[in-house]
Amino acid sequence: MKTRRFALGALLALACAGSALAGARAQSQTYPDKPIRLIVPFTPGGVTDNIGRVLAERMGRELGQSIIIDNRAGANGRIGTDAVAKAAPDGYTLLLGGIGALTIHPHMLKVPYDPVNDFVPISLVATNDVVIVVNPKLPVKTPAELVAYAKANGNKMQYGSSGIGAPTHLAAELFKTRVGSAMVHVPYKGDSAAVMDVVAGNVDLSFSTVSATLSLIQAGKLRAIAMTGLQRSQSLPDVPTLDETVLKGFNADTWVGLFAPARTPDPIIKRLYEATKAALADPEVRRKLIAGGNNIVGNDTAQFRAFLDAESKKWGEVIRAGNIKLDE
Template sequence: MRFTRRAGFAAALLPMAARAQTWPTRPFRFVIPYPPGGPTDILGRVVALGMPAAIGQSVVVENRAGASGVIGSQEVARAAPDGQTFLVNASIHTIIPHLNRAMPFDALADFVPVTMIARVPLMVVVNPALPIQTIADLIAWLRANPGRASFASSGNAAAPHLAGELFKQMTDTQMQHIPYRGSGPAIADLMAGNVQVMFDSIPSSAGAVRAGQLRALAVTSTTRTAAFPELPTVAEAGVPGFDISTWYGIWAPARTPMPIVERLQQATASAVAAPEAAARLASLGAEPVADTPAQFAAFCRSEYDRWGALVRTAGITGD
């Protein structure tokens, strides 16, 4: 009986192994768990556009927004591990499990990390109608207007939320957090003046900044970004030690054959290295990474632990 079961299991793996050797034979899809227009959507589409040249097949991008990325991620976690469905998500993937004990999936066990696409600093942006030109002005205005300010984010406990909470702690200021279903809706409300501040990923706010619809004050990384070299870092603008960035990656459903995972990683590396994609990423302040599946898996585990500690320290809940 033991031999029969093992033989049956091995036989079941044969079709999947054969598919892995020939993958991809038809277009596959990237599920992006946020609305169009946000940074995850932008970077996912940059990679998708490069896939025909890198791998010989196109990618269908599908936005499945809701619940800080949980709805789209759950769809991928439940998908067949056949190389037809992948998740493109941000660092929130390793944060949200610490906020929701009733998660419909395990963020680590139910996915195979494929590769990190890019790492991107955030940018502090404000509504241009405010009398704020610098980080020092922002701190002074917040202290002079306690209880009046609110800051937007792309979702509860996403990097823009954590950046705002960190800023509040390090500057002893107060702002009310207003979460949105993605950066696109948050930026729309910021431009309308319904919220005053946002710590947003550069890809989603760069266009509005260049058009004069938002005013950028600084970037949140330890070094300036080539996309906006005139902007100081928050640390050099008066908040020493401030450092937070976000990152974006690709995951496959658990049990996806490693030949497929490795092939997609290689294709992603080619896609982001193509001149047009590299220029696009640079204009958005994104640093391409395209690390190996093993490197990305180790990174996801370390980020899971790091963000969990920060969530607990800051007292952030899933409400």
């Protein structure tokens, strides 16, 4: 009797699994048949939001459905990120996620989601260049001069960032470690405040995004010394990288990528990746993103996952070495 019940139970489980698989397959074949929600975990008007709006419009045309931006700001991106982690895995709720909530914050405090297992990485959309800017009165003009000056005057130098635990803060900490400098961190509430204090001469330098500094660099109010990524900025092509000059392998760009909730069917992930790839190949999309200080990437799921693993490892090591804590 027990054997018969077990057999019937197993058959029922197989039938349910088969039904679920068939349902997922059918859903994938008709996807998308309604508007898609793209959660941007920051306020409107910022770098991530601007990328999201350009991407959503072009991807929507590719998919034949509207992609609606849903700004879920708060906790430095963690509120919107958590909302996607808990969303239905049907391809109708996506995340335009970034470096902080997914590869930095989990090393600094307890987050309400698993940054690895709660998401499917679809594509790394773009990196946003980080540039080292100084007040033009500071006697450095090249990466080599900056390194020499930081070594000799580190304990007297102050650098600004957009806040404790921000990507720009960690980029500077990585620089300090590689150079062996004792520069003093002055945290601000956002890039703009930090940058304006460099202009005013209240701090010596700042690690900041190109989007926050480009107009001031072009106006001569800031001097761009080096890019912190592995490639030169498409917006500042004459500014060398630390990697190509004085610190081989140095890489500290910020980035944004497209994610879906875990267990989203593979055919849907593939469809979304194809739409992302097509959108990022569009000349007008590329023009708009590059004008915002972004470098376009558009890699696939496997490549993006490897990138995320490397980013998490790198920033975890920087955070532990600097004993950096986020009080939230």
